[in-house]
Amino acid sequence: MRRISTASLMSLHIVPIVFIRDLSKLYRQGDINIAALHDVSLDIASGEFIVLMGPSGSGKSTLLHIIAGIDRPTHGSCRVQDTDVARLNESQLADWRNRNVGFVFQSFNLIPVLTAFENVELPLLLTGLNASRRRQQVTTALNLVGLGDRQDHLPRQLSGGQEQRVAIARALVTDPPLIVADEPTGNLDAKSATDVLEILRNLSQQAGKTVIMVTHDPKAAAYGTRQLHLEKGEIVV
């Protein structure tokens, strides 16, 4: 198991953001417990672009979900900044996700009846910002992904690449420290995939966001600052 220690991150003047210790996740199938993750320990520095790779069923998506606060570990701890995500209740987790995590999915997960603007605005509805401030932030986020002129388009009026860029704008509109992406290029053509990966890399390198991406694609993985391979619920490289 490979781990970059907190001390070594600190010595490189890098602020750690994710601290995972002895993390396990068991699923029960009938009478049998299946380990999706087995005693994983991992530190991720702020501003890193981590790529999680591995075969299907290796536990990479489970790890991503636990870090992002949409799944819970069976054992161990997962601290993101100062919060032990595993200890938050359902309601606290929802608030925490809204403030701290931006999500990018393989199939974009945009709400089909809402325009690009309204989709990006969704997480801001929970922040208590007034309408003009929300408009300002949404416009900034859409401009950042190059879709400032597509605000009023419905998802079906956009290409796959544009849809994914709207999803990235939605992920960063609340300015979260952590962006998680679950196979974000899986449904895109090569050109669109490159655009999306460039944006994610820029978010990490220029905006200082911590990006954690799950992918099967070695070309996509090359954009990361660090690659972690999982097999049978353990980090092997």
Added chain:
Amino acid sequence: MPAVFTLLIDSFLAITALGIAAVFLTAFLSAVPVKYNLKSVYIRWRSTLATVVGIGLVVLVFVLLQSLAVGIEKSNASTGDPRNILIARKGATAESSSLVTRAQLRTLQYFEEIERNAEGDPVISADVLVLASLPRIGPSGEANVLLRGVTARGMELRPQVQLVAGRWFSPGRREIVVSRKLAGRFANFKVGDSFKTGPALLTVVGWLDGAGSAYDSECWMDADESRSLFEREMYSTFLVRPKNPEAATNLIRRIENDKRLQLRAESETGYYRKQTLTAAPIKWLAGFLALTMSIGAVFAAMNTMYAAVGARTREIGTLRVLGFHRRNVIVTFLLEGILLAMLGGALGCLISLKWNGYTTATLSIESFSETVFAFTITPVLVGQGMFFAAALGFWGTLLPAVRAARLPIISALKSL
């Protein structure tokens, strides 16, 4: 209605009202993507149309039946003059079942509480009420009509009754003035027509209009002629005008306390207001139909909303991932279901307005005669219809909304 049953219904309505208010309040105060719901309803208009129309029909039936009861009540409530006192036999439940004597009339004439006219005579009208079975227009058989024998004084005491066609009857002649509204329902009621009742032939010489009151269901003729024609020794009721409100109170007390008279007195408007027997079964029918139809409508709404939750499982998962709480999801779907149902409610209320003012008739349980009234759709009734629709939406959406909120995030995200 048993008190426990009433309490249960009231509690249920209160819970429903609180639930609906809570949904709107939460939607207003917290982060619920209302636009998302409105657009979802709009986009899925085909699948939601059946529910909207279904709820619309239920609300239409509810409002129309209630409007019948309101129409009867309004007709009774707008009958009479508050200054008049109606005197009937003790124990009589309606004018037509009351009998008062000439001796009682003579006694009353000396009561100083009763106003005198310019000639010094007491303002008393002794009326004779007779039920006559007359043929309706068309093949629908015969129905009872209330014939009121009145004196000139009786007409003065009822200024809301106006002649709208022809002329008034002449005393001593077999002439009759019929209600214009009854003229549309009974054969031979046109001015100049004649019809046979009992041994005599009566000629229609005019039409009266009771301004939406119970008099719209009556035909008037000369009181003495009526007594002679129908061989009545006695009158049915007395209508009197006391000198002032204080005299009216005293008169009622005096008549009630006089054991020899065996009469009952009350204000004319009060008497008609209490004639609620005819409206009661219609109200019950409205309630019963509303209840049975609403069960079907709740299931229709539930079906639509379960389908909506099923079709939008991944969207629900996405909302949860973005930070929306379970309660936000519940409120958002409840709001959608309630708005959908209220759309149906608005449709039902709108269609019902087409019948507003339409005149119809039923058998009065008080007088056993044809009573004419109009469908009366009031703002309160529309409000009740909209609340009824919202209640259908609320209860029909509750279970699907809870199901949506309880979906595990990860499996919701993986849904196709």
